[in-house]
Amino acid sequence: MLGFALRRLLSTIPVLWIALTLCFFILRLAPGGPFDAERQLPERILANLRAHYNLDKSLIVQYWDYVSGVLMGDLGPSYITDDFTVVDLIAIGLPYTFILGGAAFMLAILVGVLAGVIGALYQNKSTDYGIALVIMIGLIVPNFLMAPILQLVFGVTLGWLPVGGWGGGKLSHLVLPVIILALPHTARISRLMRGSMIEVLGANYIRTARAKGIGARLMITRHAIKPALLPVVSYLGPAAGYLLTGSLVVESIFGLPGIGQYFINAALNRDYGMVLGTVIFYMVLIILLNLVVDLVYALLDPKVRAH
Amino acid sequence: MPKNRLGTFFLSAFAAMFFVAPAYAAMLNLHNGGDPSSLDPHKVSGDWENRIVGDIFEGLMTEDVGATPMAGQAESWTISDDGLVYTFKLRESANWSDGQPVTAHDFVFAFQRIMNPETAAEYAYLQFPIKNAEEINSGDIADLGQLGVKAIDDKTLEITLEQPTPFFLGALTHYTAYPVPKHVVEAKGADWVKIDNIVVNGPYKPVEWIPGAHVTTTKNDKYYDVANLKIDGVKFFVLEDQSAALKRYRAGEFDILTDFPKDQYQWLQENHPGEARVAPFAGLYYYVFNHRKPPFDDARVRKALSMAINREVIGPQILGTGELPAYSWVPPGMANSGESSEVDWAEMSYPEKLEAAKALIAEAGYSEDNPLQVTLRYNTNDNHKRIAVAVVSMWKALGVEAKLFNSEVKVHYAEIRKGEFDVARAGWLADYNDPVNFLDLLKGSTSNNYGAYSSPEFDKLLDQASLETDLVKRASLLSQAEKIAMGDNAAAPIYFYLSENIVSPKIKGFEDNAFDIHRTRWLTKEE
Numbered sequence A: 001m002l003g004f005a006l007r008r009l010l011s012t013i014p015v016l017w018i019a020l021t022l023c024f025f026i027l028r029l030a031p032g033g034p035f036d037a038e039r040q041l042p043e044r045i046l047a048n049l050r051a052h053y054n055l056d057k058s059l060i061v062q063y064w065d066y067v068s069g070v071l072m073g074d075l076g077p078s079y080i081t082d083d084f085t086v087v088d089l090i091a092i093g094l095p096y097t098f099i100l101g102g103a104a105f106m107l108a109i110l111v112g113v114l115a116g117v118i119g120a121l122y123q124n125k126s127t128d129y130g131i132a133l134v135i136m137i138g139l140i141v142p143n144f145l146m147a148p149i150l151q152l153v154f155g156v157t158l159g160w161l162p163v164g165g166w167g168g169g170k171l172s173h174l175v176l177p178v179i180i181l182a183l184p185h186t187a188r189i190s191r192l193m194r195g196s197m198i199e200v201l202g203a204n205y206i207r208t209a210r211a212k213g214i215g216a217r218l219m220i221t222r223h224a225i226k227p228a229l230l231p232v233v234s235y236l237g238p239a240a241g242y243l244l245t246g247s248l249v250v251e252s253i254f255g256l257p258g259i260g261q262y263f264i265n266a267a268l269n270r271d272y273g274m275v276l277g278t279v280i281f282y283m284v285l286i287i288l289l290n291l292v293v294d295l296v297y298a299l300l301d302p303k304v305r306a307h
Numbered sequence B: 001m002p003k004n005r006l007g008t009f010f011l012s013a014f015a016a017m018f019f020v021a022p023a024y025a026a027m028l029n030l031h032n033g034g035d036p037s038s039l040d041p042h043k044v045s046g047d048w049e050n051r052i053v054g055d056i057f058e059g060l061m062t063e064d065v066g067a068t069p070m071a072g073q074a075e076s077w078t079i080s081d082d083g084l085v086y087t088f089k090l091r092e093s094a095n096w097s098d099g100q101p102v103t104a105h106d107f108v109f110a111f112q113r114i115m116n117p118e119t120a121a122e123y124a125y126l127q128f129p130i131k132n133a134e135e136i137n138s139g140d141i142a143d144l145g146q147l148g149v150k151a152i153d154d155k156t157l158e159i160t161l162e163q164p165t166p167f168f169l170g171a172l173t174h175y176t177a178y179p180v181p182k183h184v185v186e187a188k189g190a191d192w193v194k195i196d197n198i199v200v201n202g203p204y205k206p207v208e209w210i211p212g213a214h215v216t217t218t219k220n221d222k223y224y225d226v227a228n229l230k231i232d233g234v235k236f237f238v239l240e241d242q243s244a245a246l247k248r249y250r251a252g253e254f255d256i257l258t259d260f261p262k263d264q265y266q267w268l269q270e271n272h273p274g275e276a277r278v279a280p281f282a283g284l285y286y287y288v289f290n291h292r293k294p295p296f297d298d299a300r301v302r303k304a305l306s307m308a309i310n311r312e313v314i315g316p317q318i319l320g321t322g323e324l325p326a327y328s329w330v331p332p333g334m335a336n337s338g339e340s341s342e343v344d345w346a347e348m349s350y351p352e353k354l355e356a357a358k359a360l361i362a363e364a365g366y367s368e369d370n371p372l373q374v375t376l377r378y379n380t381n382d383n384h385k386r387i388a389v390a391v392v393s394m395w396k397a398l399g400v401e402a403k404l405f406n407s408e409v410k411v412h413y414a415e416i417r418k419g420e421f422d423v424a425r426a427g428w429l430a431d432y433n434d435p436v437n438f439l440d441l442l443k444g445s446t447s448n449n450y451g452a453y454s455s456p457e458f459d460k461l462l463d464q465a466s467l468e469t470d471l472v473k474r475a476s477l478l479s480q481a482e483k484i485a486m487g488d489n490a491a492a493p494i495y496f497y498l499s500e501n502i503v504s505p506k507i508k509g510f511e512d513n514a515f516d517i518h519r520t521r522w523l524t525k526e527e
Helices: A002-029 A043-052 A059-071 A086-121 A126-140 A143-157 A171-201 A204-211 A216-228 A230-244 A248-254 A259-269 A272-300 A302-306 B002-019 B047-056 B104-115 B133-137 B182-193 B242-250 B262-271 B299-307 B311-319 B350-363 B382-396 B409-418 B436-442 B456-467 B471-487
Strands: B027-033 B061-063 B069-071 B074-079 B085-090 B149-153 B156-160 B204-210 B214-219 B233-238 B276-289 B373-379 B401-407 B423-429 B491-503
Touching: A002 A059, A002 A272, A043 B133, A086 A126, A086 A171, A086 A216, A086 A230, A086 A259, A086 A272, A126 A171, A143 A171, A143 A248, A143 B242, A171 A216, A171 A230, A171 A248, A204 A216, A216 A230, A230 A272, A248 A259, A248 B242, A259 A272, B027 B047, B027 B242, B047 B204, B047 B214, B047 B233, B069 B074, B104 B133, B104 B149, B104 B156, B104 B182, B204 B233, B262 B276, B276 B299, B299 B350, B299 B491, B311 B382, B311 B491, B373 B382, B373 B409, B382 B401, B382 B423, B401 B409, B409 B423, B423 B436, B423 B491, B436 B456, B436 B471, B456 B471
Parallel strands: B027 B233, B373 B401, B373 B423
Antiparallel strands: B061 B069, B074 B085, B085 B156, B149 B156, B204 B214, B214 B233, B276 B423, B276 B491
């Protein structure tokens, strides 16, 4: 297993390098630069700025400098948020993103799996349809619409929860953003779980277990859930990647710190260093998450382990 | 006796609630918009950064409650008769937040630092009136000591200018003129500005900065006027989503919003009367004509296109906040300005303008078979789009075939700077209180003259004005220059900006002003 994990990690290095290179050059092809703004700077001041950030050198030299920096773990300065380096910014934003994304991830798994199991057990009954309706609303209504609605209802009108802000990480401040983040994933997980649970419940070994007179509860917890989880697990990799990379919409509507908005703002501001830094971070994270999913898969499914 | 002890406990807890609670209550929660790029006054350029940096640093001059220049770190000054040499006496009580005195050497260091090309300060050019500043910043003079800023002694500073500059005291309120602590910058290098190292001389000092969330400040107890500060500290919240900010205001999480969605103005007036404030703001919204490119080098075409824009409906109806229509280049109420120099067709009724515009278009050789084709370029934004759509339909009435083209702000300005446009949207907010700040936008060689308007006569008048020490004569030269540019319809002014704030009734001392600068020092908060 360890060898498998190591081989997988090593094989990602060329992928990382190619993606980094592409990203570096594509970014420079985008029109506009970090110092274009409503107020045009005098040519001489622009020259000072370009020299300060090494942008006056040839692209190849800049690329070489950048890649050698990355190898040393230095992602360079942020051109826009001058007081921090890219590594600083990611390190500051990451805990917030992980707390929010992690909580949303847990919530989505718990509620999604539960709703899926219940839906499967009461297949095509009113409970199933009720769950499906709620789930569908969660899936269809986009977060940039759902978030303001929840803010208005629970924050402004009812006054039960704060409308936004981190609030020192108090639970009440996390409720709305975590729900918004979790909603679409809860919906997908519950649909996946319901489908695979129905399939498993129709399988021969379940019928055998039933014929032997096993109780419904034991049958579900011991025999049905584990195999039914497999499709859900393969969805969890991308879902975790999505949740742990931050969400521009949730961060910007709720005014929360996090790397989602850094990434988008960096792209809009042509903050080359910041864009590349976040891209590298995202790639590493997603590769690691996929690896974890593969390992979990192996634990759950003996057939995979055998290969 | 346990019972009694319990009683004492409750009594003291009760007393504590009453007597202790108000002491830490006066935190100002300010919706500040964007994330600051730095706390270093030499590295910032936005109004959201000015709100923070201007609370934690103070220049020789500072702004009073109505944003008029007043004594800051300097307690007095004299100006030589030729208007070139300013001598400032610093306050004896002016100290850095680490207890060190603020000296003239800190100012010399700061001015040299911002002009040093290695600092790469975006806004250095605002202090170009200082002798040799431009030459040093562009690298023509390598010796920083040649800069016209000298320390006579620890508390006396002498600044020499290139030319008499009537707005110079005002320019000294700007963050490009703030001092930086020489002893800290020299010891810590670029890290001096990190939250753990930073030393400031303003009324407040920063204590926390979470990028993407907020910057928190607290009273600077070394500030000379600390006894009169009513607000204990400020939380500057980062939140670019205006509707989300408005919801947080309604829930009581913010005390002041520094902008709001225009389409909510009506609702705000009905539901929160007096809290949404719009006031004239020294800024101009305009369309640039590309003089490099026919037919926009034809004065008739420019005049016709400008005349056909019905400015009277844009503020009240299209934007909904009632912006003042602009028929001149310099916003009304600027200091040192002479008589207004509106375009000569300003007083005509709209149908008359339209008729005259049609005649001009025909005269320029366009007809139904050969319509004038224009692409109107704007940066992506709902309000710019609304105005552009309206203007295009107004131009249709002239028989002009107009198309819209939008791009994000970075691309927009990069492209129009290269001259890749017919007509393009632009805007300018005053840096200092003087007409020159706006007229420079049309001056031959400046980088902000996007349309490459070139009039030797206009440039000559501006050059004459820059040497003139008599303020009345200078004002008249500037207004003549404005008249020439408006006579040429060099660009189409559309409206003068409004400042838009929402201020909670709990906040007192917030005075609307043309620069939209409201230092926390002057505010109070009632619980």
